[in-house]
Amino acid sequence: MTSNLEIAAPRRPGDEMLFTPDALAFLGALVSRFAPRVDERLAARHARQSRLDAGERFDFLAETADVRAADWKIAPVPADLADRRVEITGPVDRKMIINALNSGANVFMADFEDSLAPTWENVVQGQLNLQDAVARRISHTDPASGKTYALAERTAVLVVRPRGWHLPERHLRLDGRAVPAALVDFGLYLFHNARALRASGTGPYFYLPKLESHLEARLWNDVFADAQRALDLPLGTIKATVLIETLPAAFEMDEILWELRDHAAGLNCGRWDYIFSFIKKLRADPRCVLPDRGDVTMEQPFLRAYAQLLVRTCHRRNAHAMGGMAAQIPVKGDPERNERALAKVRADKVREVTDGHDGTWVAHPGLVPVARAIFDEHMPGPNQIATRRREDVRVTAAELLATPAGPRTVAGLRHDVRVGVQYLESWLRGNGCVPLYDLMEDAATAEISRAQVWQWLRHGAALADADERAAPLDAARLRAVIDDEMGAFSGGRFAEARALFERLCTSETFEEFLTLPAYERLEDQPVPA
Secondary structure (H helix, E strand, O other): OOOOEEEOOOOOOOHHHHOOHHHHHHHHHHHHHHHHHHHHHHHHHHHHHHHHHOOOOOOOOHHHHHHHHOOOOOOOOOHHHOOOOEEEEEEOOHHHHHHHHOOOOOEEEEEOOOOOOOOHHHHHHHHHHHHHHHOOOOEEEOOOOOOEEEOOOOOOEEEEEOOOOOOEEEEEEEOOEEEEHHHHHHHHHHHHHHHHHHHOOOOOEEEEOOOOOHHHHHHHHHHHHHHHHHOOOOOOOOEEEEEEOOHHHHOOHHHHHHHOOOOEEEEEEOHHHHHHHHHHHOOOOHHHOOOOHHHOOOOOHHHHHHHHHHHHHHHHOOOEEEEEEEOEOOOOOOHHHHHHHHHHHHHHHHHHHHHOOOEEEEOOHHHHHHHHHHHHHHOOOOOOOOOOOOOOOOOOHHHHOOOOOOOOOHHHHHHHHHHHHHHHHHHHOOOOOEEEOOEEEOHHHHHHHHHHHHHHHHOOOEEOOOOOOOEEOOHHHHHHHHHHHHOOOOOOOHHHHHHHHHHHHHOOOOOOOOHHHHHOOOOOOOOOO
């Protein structure tokens, strides 16, 4: 079997292990069959956004009411996914993979998406790193310290997050066009590792990001079924947890699980992207302008409604309801700041476990014991699927769409600018996971920063601090703040990052994802003035 895929990149060491003729043939068949359907789903997203911009409002779908009302369950999950009380996430670099698998977490989500800047080097090396991890031959020696890292005897269950449907992989082309990055990440990992994973008592498990409808879940399900047939794997070998991190997906949780019922493992509260999606989807409505990013916490009613609806929906279908990311990271050398960060993590995890979540996410190995202690105290069994059904939860469309309350301040604007530009600068240098101001920032949190500035500017939101009179944000005021904040930063790719951030914030139209224009400049391609 030959492949119709073209590798539009210089060959590098290790390519021969990844891009074997059989692997390329398998991947080429997936792309040929499903890339047109990816295009259809993306077109449907744009059409719906046009209707939203014209005044359409979200609601639960009338045409799928029977799916929501019926009594059905997903297929049973594998034994090694029964207890997921602590999951750690991070990019697919070698040291991170080893440390995360050794962290004491139940699950490690190896991320090709929001925490990875997808240079070709990062993507290819990430796949090779995962092959080595599955084969348990992965090791790493730090060139600075000489310290060697290797896998412990007992490690976390490995789950992989491919890139979202919207992202292209320009280094692989079909008929001259970049192919869907999601199919690349999924296909290569499955082809090279499915049999070895099954032989070791686990399986090919995935997190699916940024779905916006049950029809996008249906597309993934069809990809899974086709890939399993091609590799002679039993139906249901693949298991997937869907991140409910877009506003439209919150209205279709039952339907998403239904479409993936043979392959579903649960749903996850992807809170940061969800906040971004709230801004993006409701961007034309001046009634939906958010307060400062720091005030949009999980205590806000619209996020409380979303999280509790997810628990009720999952447990009704025998699926895991996973909590969201604690973005705090340990603070070295400052016990007081460190304790404040840990207190926020504890409060967040107590809220999740008492709401009925079956597990949670952390971004740093140092937070695994903190989160585990909370879940161990409140969740004696492997999960809460049977014990916390949350049948008391009744959520309306109005509750999911309630605009959060809070101030809009110049200090909030300045923070958005600092985070947005610094993150973009790091991303353009190939690093998608960046510690800033005691938080681990990734593309999702950076999206909130730039989307919020765009929304405030678009609707002329009045910003003030305690000692200032509120005044509407305009382009001149924004540029003055950017000038002031960026005075402390130079070198690297800061000029490009600033230009891109400013363009994203001041554009007449809203760019769907900052990673799309940034990707065109990722590998030493300059940002035009």
